[in-house]
Amino acid sequence: CMVFYGSNSILSKSINYSHNISNNRNSLNESLHVKDNGYSLFLSLMGMSSWGNNTGKELTFEGAAEYYWELFIKPLQTHNRY
Numbered sequence: 482c483m484v485f486y487g488s489n490s491i492l493s494k495s496i497n498y499s500h501n502i503s504n505n506r507n508s509l510n511e512s513l514h515v516k517d518n519g520y521s522l523f524l525s526l527m528g529m530s531s532w533g534n535n536t537g538k539e540l541t542f543e544g545a546a547e548y549y550w551e552l553f554i555k556p557l558q559t560h561n562r563y
Contacts, residue, residue, distance in 0.1 A: 482553045496524070498549050500556070511552060513545050 483502045487493045497509040512527040516539075523539040526548070540548065 484549060495527075496545075498552055500552075511549070513540070513549075 483499045496513040498511040499509045513524045516525045524545040
């Protein structure tokens with residue numbers, strides 16, 4: 482997988498995740514954006530990997546890291562099941 486900041490598109494100020502390692506930063510599976518609710522900063526998912534189910538959630542930095550870890554480990558867990 483690849484985690485990177487910014488891309489060549491409108492997602493230039495986001496933390497992005499891609500299942501594939503590539504020089505093309507326009508290909509991604511999920512994107513996190515920093516938002517402010519007036520009291521604190523939090524991360525918000527674009528929701529591409531979960532078909533919008535997690536959009537609008539206010540993730541802590543640890544929660545966002547755990548979510549990206551889930552995206553990374555899930556294909557490995559399902560691949561090794563027999």
